[in-house]
Amino acid sequence: MEIITDIALLRARLRQQTAVALVPTMGNLHAGHLSLVQLAQQHAGCVVVSIFVNRLQFAPHEDFDRYPRTRENDCRLLEENGVDFVFIPDEKTLYPVTQEFQLLLPPMADKLEGACRPGFFRGVTTVVLKLFNIVQPHVAVFGEKDYQQLQIIRGMVEQLNLPVEIIAGRTIREEDGLALSSRNNYLDESQRQQASGLADSLQQIRKDIISGERDFPRLEWSAIERLNKLGWKVDYIAVRQQCTLLPVTACNSDLVILGAAWLDKIRLIDNILLTLP
Amino acid sequence: MEIITDIALLRARLRQQTAVALVPTMGNLHAGHLSLVQLAQQHAGCVVVSIFVNRLQFAPHEDFDRYPRTRENDCRLLEENGVDFVFIPDEKTLYPVTQEFQLLLPPMADKLEGACRPGFFRGVTTVVLKLFNIVQPHVAVFGEKDYQQLQIIRGMVEQLNLPVEIIAGRTIREEDGLALSSRNNYLDESQRQQASGLADSLQQIRKDIISGERDFPRLEWSAIERLNKLGWKVDYIAVRQQCTLLPVTACNSDLVILGAAWLDKIRLIDNILLTLP
Numbered sequence: 001m002e003i004i005t006d007i008a009l010l011r012a013r014l015r016q017q018t019a020v021a022l023v024p025t026m027g028n029l030h031a032g033h034l035s036l037v038q039l040a041q042q043h044a045g046c047v048v049v050s051i052f053v054n055r056l057q058f059a060p061h062e063d064f065d066r067y068p069r070t071r072e073n074d075c076r077l078l079e080e081n082g083v084d085f086v087f088i089p090d091e092k093t094l095y096p097v098t099q100e101f102q103l104l105l106p107p108m109a110d111k112l113e114g115a116c117r118p119g120f121f122r123g124v125t126t127v128v129l130k131l132f133n134i135v136q137p138h139v140a141v142f143g144e145k146d147y148q149q150l151q152i153i154r155g156m157v158e159q160l161n162l163p164v165e166i167i168a169g170r171t172i173r174e175e176d177g178l179a180l181s182s183r184n185n186y187l188d189e190s191q192r193q194q195a196s197g198l199a200d201s202l203q204q205i206r207k208d209i210i211s212g213e214r215d216f217p218r219l220e221w222s223a224i225e226r227l228n229k230l231g232w233k234v235d236y237i238a239v240r241q242q243c244t245l246l247p248v249t250a251c252n253s254d255l256v257i258l259g260a261a262w263l264d265k266i267r268l269i270d271n272i273l274l275t276l277p
Numbered sequence: 278m279e280i281i282t283d284i285a286l287l288r289a290r291l292r293q294q295t296a297v298a299l300v301p302t303m304g305n306l307h308a309g310h311l312s313l314v315q316l317a318q319q320h321a322g323c324v325v326v327s328i329f330v331n332r333l334q335f336a337p338h339e340d341f342d343r344y345p346r347t348r349e350n351d352c353r354l355l356e357e358n359g360v361d362f363v364f365i366p367d368e369k370t371l372y373p374v375t376q377e378f379q380l381l382l383p384p385m386a387d388k389l390e391g392a393c394r395p396g397f398f399r400g401v402t403t404v405v406l407k408l409f410n411i412v413q414p415h416v417a418v419f420g421e422k423d424y425q426q427l428q429i430i431r432g433m434v435e436q437l438n439l440p441v442e443i444i445a446g447r448t449i450r451e452e453d454g455l456a457l458s459s460r461n462n463y464l465d466e467s468q469r470q471q472a473s474g475l476a477d478s479l480q481q482i483r484k485d486i487i488s489g490e491r492d493f494p495r496l497e498w499s500a501i502e503r504l505n506k507l508g509w510k511v512d513y514i515a516v517r518q519q520c521t522l523l524p525v526t527a528c529n530s531d532l533v534i535l536g537a538a539w540l541d542k543i544r545l546i547d548n549i550l551l552t553l554p
Contacts, residue, residue, distance in 0.1 A: 007438065100384075101436040104399075106377035122381075133438040159378040161284065161410040 001079045003086045007134050010048075010087050014135065019044040022137035022164075024128060027051040028068040029077050032172040032180035036141045037081050039169045043139045049078050050087040050131055056099060057123025068185050087135065094130060102126045106155060108245050112258060113148050113269070116235045124149055125156050132164055140164050145171040145179050147256055147271040148245060171270070173199065179270045186266045194263055197230050202257045202272045205239060209255070209274060216248055227261055235260040235267070242273065253277075278356040280363045284411050287325075287364050291412065296321040299414035299441075301405060304328040305345040305459035306354050309449040313418045314358050316446045320416045326355050327364040327408055333376060334400025345462050364412065371407060379403045383432060385522050389535060390425050390546070393512045401426055402433050409441055417441050422448040422456050424533055424548040425522060448547070450476065456547045463543045471540055474507050479534045479549045482516065486532070486551060493525055504538055512537040512544070519550065530554075 004010045014020055021044035023036045033049075040047045051074055058064035071088065078086055102122050108114075109121040132140065142150045154166050172180045177199035178192075187195055201223040208219055216239040223237045240246060242254040253276040260269040281287045291297055298321035300313045310326075317324045328351055335341035348365065355363055379399050385391075386398040409417065419427045431443050449457045454476035455469075464472055478500040485496055493516040500514045517523060519531040530553040537546040 011440070097436070099436060100382065101402075101433050102381040104377075104379040104381050125378075130438045133440060136440060156378050159374070159376060161407045163288070163410060163413060 001075075001083055001086065003075060003088060005088050005090065005093065007089065007093060010085065010134065011136075013085060014046070014048070017046040019139075020046045020048060020135060020137045021167075022131065022135045022140040023047065023049045024131050024140065024142070025049060025051055026053045026067065026182065027074050028070050028182035028185065029074045030172075030180045030182065030184075032143055032145065032169075034077065034081055035172050036143055036169040037078070037083055039167055040139070040141045041082065043141075043165075043167060044137070046084045047082075048085045048087055048135050048137065049083050050089075050135070052087075052089055052094060052127065052131075054094075054123060054127040055091065056095070056102075056126055057120050059117060059119060062117070063183075063186075068182055087131075094127065099126060103129065103156065105152065108148075108155075109152055111148075111245060112236055112238060112240075113260065116260060121149065121152050125152060128153055129156065129160075129162075132162055137164055139167050141167045141169055143169050143171065144273075145181065145270065147258060151243060151245060177203070179268075181268065183266060183268060187263065191263045191266065194230065194232075195268060197227060197232065198259050198261055198268055198270050199272075201227055201237065202259050202270060205237070205257050206272055206274050209239070209257075209276070223259070231263070233262040235262070237261075278352075278360055278363065280352060280365060282365055282367065282370065284366065284370060287362065287411065288413075290362060291323070291325070294323040296416075297323045297325060297412060297414045298444075299408065299412045299417040300324065300326045301408050301417065301419070302326060302328055303330045303344065303459065304351045305347050305462065306351045307449075307457045307459065307461075309420055309422065309446075309457035311354065311358050312449050313420055313446040314355070314360055316444055317416070317418045318359065320418075320442075320444060321414070323361045324359075325362045325364055325412050325414065326360050327366075327412070329364075329366055329371060329404065329408075331371075331400060331404040332368065333372070333379075333403055334397050336394060336396060339394070340460075340463075345459055364408075371404065376403060380406065380433065382429065385425075385432075386429055388425075388522060389513055389515060389517075390537065393537060398426065398429050402429060405430055406433065406437075406439075409439055414441055416444050418444045418446055420446050420448065421550070422458065422547065424535060428520060428522060454480070456545075458545060460543060460545060464540065468540045468543065471507065471509075472545060474504060474509065475536055475538055475545055475547050476549075478504055478514065479536050479547060482514070482534050483549055483551050486516070486534075486553070500536070508540070510539040512539070514538075 021040035103125045176196040178196045205219045220237045224234045237259045241252045242256045255274045258271040298317035380402045453473040455473045482496045497514045501511045504511050514536045518529045519533045532551045535548040
């Protein structure tokens with residue numbers, strides 16, 4: 001495995017490769033990321049993992065500065081998992097000047113996560129577009145855990161005709177259902193015990209829908225109430241159509257149940273997919 | 278030469294090429310375009326010319342509908358000039374759905390042409406980005422005649438890390454100095470005789486600067502006055518720094534003199550470069 005910080009060097013190394021898979025990350029790697037690496041290995045002979053905590057997608061009040069940076073451990077994990085190249089650019093490499101060329105996104109990017117974190121998806125898509133142009137991968141792997149991000153990146157690839165195939169990796173969970181996330185590191189012991197409550201709420205909605213309930217706003221509101229009672233501050237709980245993330249109509253059968261909520265100063269997100277018969 | 282309308286087919290054809298040059302055009306080809314083709318041939322073994330009148334860069338009141346479309350003649354010219362592939366997508370091919378992913382541009386894109394034609398550069402950069410992603414050229418050739426466009430595309434390539442080299446082709450002129458442009462076709466005989474007045478004005482400014490004049494606003498205003506007297510309606514005449522298109526300061530020596538003006542309903546633009554000793 002080679003650790004590369006320079007764009008020109010990375011391009012030179014990749015020029016000889018016939019099929020390259022990219023797994024973009026912000027580091028602080030866990031089993032979720034490693035499952036994406038394995039997926040990448042199934043699709044290409046050469047796997048590049050990028051590690052870059054992207055300031056552009058953080059609002060000034062968010063956790064950019066305290067976001068966990070664990071480069072040595074990350075590289076060890078990636079080496080153990082047979083990754084070929086780790087691309088770790090510094091900020092001056094990806095943003096040598098103020099990034100003025102960014103992306104204008106569809107209205108969907110202003111909903112849900114986009115409503116709670118204005119500018120987040122613009123920052124994400126801009127850095128992903130840059131990474132795609134640097135690495136020129138044949139496939140790129142993203143986790144389903146960030147479901148709205150996944151759909152926006154799929155839309156970007158389609159509408160900008162990017163020559164890359166997007167592969168989605170399933171969400172990996174702890175035994176109690178908590179979705180793996182670097183931000184789980186922020187949880188103290190008692191918060192950690194509470195944290196699976198978000199996934200539980202989404203699962204409860206799923207069960208109710210399977211049992212025949214179709215009043216989605218009611219399901220959303222009772223989940224929010226339940227979580228509030230458990231000490232969460234909920235940003236949203238939403239039952240939506242899978243691809244568009246629009247509200248569900250009678251003819252949709254592919255649904256996604258999404259949630260974002262705070263435990264004190266820690267914001268967790270999660271989602272589960274559900275296909276009606 | 279092969280004429281291709283389909284993205285997948287074009288990509289398949291280009292997959293075997295080691296060096297591809299792209300010349301994006303809106304068709305209605307003239308000697309200016311053909312000089313770009315020759316430049317492209319000096320830089321790559323395989324030259325793709327795209328022809329697409331891009332609705333996205335026209336405002337509703339502009340000349341999208343009457344923009345000259347001369348496909349047969351264009352293809353004949355390109356074949357005679359040894360082009361390998363002409364890519365002529367229809368609108369549904371490049372914009373199968375509403376193009377929601379577009380580009381956010383730097384402030385420079387709101388000046389000069391951008392001030393006169395809001396949304397123009399957003400439309401241009403979006404389609405150029407799509408064409409780059411479809412063709413994946415090693416080099417792309419743009420005319421200096423659209424100088425601000427050239428600089429914005431250079432900025433886009435740099436800031437988005439696009440793996441393409443931008444080559445600029447010099448402006449080709451009629452004997453009287455009129456810069457070649459598809460919109461010259463709109464000129465009637467008497468307008469055609471007047472039309473070189475724009476280039477004359479820019480040349481006059483150039484001479485005055487070479488003679489030592491450094492009051493650029495005064496030069497701009499007297500050129501505007503001169504053109505107005507000759508029956509033009511001037512959008513702007515501007516002496517600027519070459520790369521940034523910012524106003525000139527004492528330490529700049531690479532200048533560009535830009536102009537845009539109307540003869541009746543026909544809008545012409547031009548520019549000349551000037552390097553101070």
